[in-house]
Amino acid sequence: MEREGLIEELKALIIKSLKLEDVLPADIEPADPLFGSGLGLDSIDALELVVALEKKYGIRIPDEDVGKEAFASVNALADYIIKNKP
Amino acid sequence: MRPYEHLPHRHPFVMLDSADITEEGKTARGIKRITSNDMAVHGGDSLPQAYLLEAMAQISGIASSRKGGSMLAGLRDIRFSGTAYVGDTLELESTLERTFSGLYFFQCKALSAGSVIAEGGVILYFDETA
Numbered sequence: 442m443e444r445e446g447l448i449e450e451l452k453a454l455i456i457k458s459l460k461l462e463d464v465l466p467a468d469i470e471p472a473d474p475l476f477g478s479g480l481g482l483d484s485i486d487a488l489e490l491v492v493a494l495e496k497k498y499g500i501r502i503p504d505e506d507v508g509k510e511a512f513a514s515v516n517a518l519a520d521y522i523i524k525n526k527p
Numbered sequence: 528m529r530p531y532e533h534l535p536h537r538h539p540f541v542m543l544d545s546a547d548i549t550e551e552g553k554t555a556r557g558i559k560r561i562t563s564n565d566m567a568v569h570g571g572d573s574l575p576q577a578y579l580l581e582a583m584a585q586i587s588g589i590a591s592s593r594k595g596g597s598m599l600a601g602l603r604d605i606r607f608s609g610t611a612y613v614g615d616t617l618e619l620e621s622t623l624e625r626t627f628s629g630l631y632f633f634q635c636k637a638l639s640a641g642s643v644i645a646e647g648g649v650i651l652y653f654d655e656t657a
Contacts, residue, residue, distance in 0.1 A: 485601050485650060488630040495625070505628040 447519045455515070458493035459486050471515040479514070487512060494518075500525045530557065533589045535596040539566035542582035543619065546589045552623065555590035557582075559617040561639075574611040579637055579645050586619040587633040587649045600630060601650035609644030611637070621649065629655045 452466040455475070459482065473479040476487070490512070491502045500522055502508050511521040530536070530543040546557030559582055561568065567578040574582075584599045591597070611617045621635040630652055637645040 484628055484630060488625065488627045488632055488650065489603070491627045492625050492632060502627070508627065 444519055444523065447522065448515055451515050451518055451522075454493060454497065455480070455490065458489055469515060471519075474514055475512050475518075482512075494522070498522050499527045530585065530589065533592075533594055534585055536585060540581075542567065542578060542585050543589075546586060546619075548589060548592055552592045553590065554620070554622045555586055555592075557586045557589065557619045559619070561611050561613050561615045561617060563613045568613060572613050574617065576607055576645070579607075579611065579617075580605065582617065582619055583621065583635040583637055583645065583647075584649050584651065587621040587623075587631070587635055587651055590621040590623055590633060591631055591651065591653070593653055595653075597631070597651040597653045599649070600652040601648075603632075603648030603650065605645065605647035607645050609639060609642055611639040611644060615639045624648075629653055 448471050449466060452469045455461065455469065456464050456466065464480070469480065476482045487508055491508065494500060494502065502511055511518055528546055530541050530546050533546070534541065542559055543557040544559050546555055548555045561574050567574055580602060588597050618638040619635070621633045623631060623633050625632045630650055633649045633651070635647065635649045636643055
């Protein structure tokens with residue numbers, strides 16, 4: 442899958458799996474942090490995202506350190522999936 | 528096993544009469560007989576849903592096979608489809624799906640008279656530094 446398409450797919454997956462009812466895909470800036478100051482996601486959201494991403498893309502996010510790298514932004518997440526997809 | 532061997536909960540807040548770890552660190556099953564003198568029933572004719580969720584959290588704690596306490600951090604996509612009445616035996620099953628950063632995500636099911644009455648995701652937090 443090309444990267445731009447993956448980024449749009451990830452925005453939709455984040456909104457759906459975390460039930461962000463007031464957020465539209467266009468509201469998510471691909472370079473913004475997902476946690477803290479960006480979308481304001483928390484550690485429980487991280488767990489739910491890990492479950493959703495592993496189911497959909499077959500990737501593995503083994504621990505918090507890898508999670509910090511993968512969840513830095515939607516761009517970082519797309520790069521992580523492209524690099525690690527089986 | 529006696530639930531309190533794996534849980535910090537004590538009477539009257541133990542929502543399981545007995546439990547078994549069916550796969551170490553992964554799955555557990557337990558039962559609770561619904562009786563009229565149970566504190567949770569409180570003079571009614573059935574187990575309130577809040578206590579049903581607590582029972583699902585407790586069986587999930589046992590499924591983790593970790594001794595000691597955890598905190599119920601979240602519930603996801605819980606669906607209620609029935610009621611456990613006085614006289615019924617509630618059966619509970621929980622399977623650990625994923626752990627991440629001290630959080631444990633379980634898929635859990637509660638059955639009464641052989642039918643599923645509640646199911647969904649339970650998230651527990653274990654302090655891994657403790």
